[in-house]
Amino acid sequence: GAGVSQSPSNKVTEKGKDVELRCDPISGHTALYWYRQSLGQGLEFLIYFQGNSAPDKSGLPSDRFSAERTGGSVSTLTIQRTQQEDSAVYLCASSLSLRLADSPYEQYFGPGTRLTVT
């Protein structure tokens, strides 16, 4: 079946411009996560959606970052007034909801969007 898809795969933008990154999760996955990965680094959690709600936005680096999810499916991560330090790969992952307390399902990652801010 179809996996998680993200678009665009690459985005080059000028400092100060706004960008929108899109994520299409696996059908039926109610949980959706955004991560940021800088070159050679680990995964930095940004935001978590359960359905259309975002109960955890604790990882968003600043108020320039926002995200929404509509129809319990597609999610968009928006970065306003981009800065050079925003350059990274932005990964989206989806999963089924919690099966039991303290037992999250495995996450399925999309291919990511490589953002370069010049």
Added chain:
Amino acid sequence: GQQVMQIPQYQHVQEGEDFTTYCNSSTTLSNIQWYKQRPGGHPVFLIQLVKSGEVKKQKRLTFQFGEAKKNSSLHITATQTTDVGTYFCAGPTVGGGSNYKLTFGKGTLLTVNP
């Protein structure tokens, strides 16, 4: 806050040698997951361990979950060039009702010399 630490950060081996990466959590975990990320790729789920002392095998890969459920290891026997990549462990974030979220280790980058 909760920390998941992996060692080593990097490992270079000759093809055919064995490889092990270790994962240690500052808190007891209900389960642990392992992911592999090929160079230029995205993380791909490998396995989840749930039981204390659990050992699971996938071909040349052996995964272990410690008795205290605070550590885990991934061992690859007779590495191949296809094993190249970064291996991440991840556990449910403990506390604050954040168990939907995974805390990832920083990963171990494995390179294999053919």
